[in-house]
Amino acid sequence: VKETLANIEQTDATYDAFLTTMTDKALAEAAAIDEAGIDPDNVLLGIPYGIKDNLITKDVTTTAASKILQDFKPIYDATVVSRLREQGTVGVGKLNMDEFAMGSTTETSYYKQTKNAWDQTKVPGGSSGGSAVSVAAGQVPFALGTDTGGSIRQPAAFNGIVGMKPTYGRVSRFGVIAFASSLDQVGVFTRNVKDNASVLGAMAGMDVNDQTSSDQPVPDFTARLDGDIQGLRIAVPTEYFADGVDDQIKATVRAGIDKLRELGATVDEVSLPHTKYGVAAYYIIASAEASSNLQRFDGIRYGFRPENVKNLEDLYVQTRTQGFGDEVKRRIMLGTYSLSAGSYDAFFKKAAQVRTLMNDDFQKVFADYDLIVAPTTPNVAYDFGANQDDPEVTYMNDVLTIPVNMAGLPGMSVPAGFVAGLPVGMQLIANRYQEETIYRAAYAYE
């Protein structure tokens, strides 16, 4: 833990991955572990890790990278954080992200600009950019992120590491600063598949504090990591190799799929016909839920409060005007609009119907297949500011990750190679609660 903290101190000027380090707390926890003695069976004991800043941590500043939560110190820990502590891991710091997890580059953070671990002139991806970079740059062995529309898988792809978004309901959302509650899920970044399986196993499972957490038993995700994928039935969706996906990425992922075939899997081409509606439907649903979730930031209860306000209404207005960044305001406006009486049927309801169709697409495929394999992103990491003038260009980048969230499925990105010196991610998608299948295939592939 000491070495990790020193290393972060030394290297973070290069990456700007961390918003806060938890030095005193981490050292105290590590000392308590030393005192209690080492349990040789616990592979996680004493392992330091990083926490995305939208997961609340008791007495440690938690901002979700927003000005509106400046200096906010929660009074309890997110369930994932307390569970990991019970397993002996040690949180060492809070990681940068897009404000309220809205974005794909970590550029919407109010505080700093995290740089890609491979090339500091490129975006790290997002929204869990700090988490991905901290793991890829060797600052921590693992980090937690959240994934609402790709925010774990996409930055994992951009930084050449393993990033798992579990099934919706697999991991408690208690203590996750809510963005879109029907899509949000906590997951894990690591440098290899087995580490990832170990960490997910330690934090997954039913939590009485989250009504959407599932009571499905949590298997030992490391149990079937034996390299054997003989007979695994893989589906490759045509729509994930459409125009707009970089040709070299397609070729890299096709080579990855060939390797899975050589290892004993069968591979067929399938169709997920509603893929092309995913981005439009997602941005309506996610923004609608965000507009509701973000109502609580009123200047009374949390964090930032403006000075010299005239009355209560002015306090609300000034808090939100000064406290939220442009992207967050855009989502609130889009969300409240699509939920309003005059546009609900035309927008929100339609988007919800599209979501059902996307789910049906997946269920048809999973009737005959164990795993879907595809690229994680249409392109590799790009320059800062590249899509500044046009948020829709950034939104389109999520086209290959959003469907998994819409259907509540588990999805993981694994490193598959490089294009122009930058990492490429291959995405593995399974049916609900089949994370084991993903880990087994990814481990054999790795």
Ligand code: GLN
């Ligand atoms: N890029 C997507 C968005 O901006 C996804 C973000 C996420 O998964 N948190 O909404």
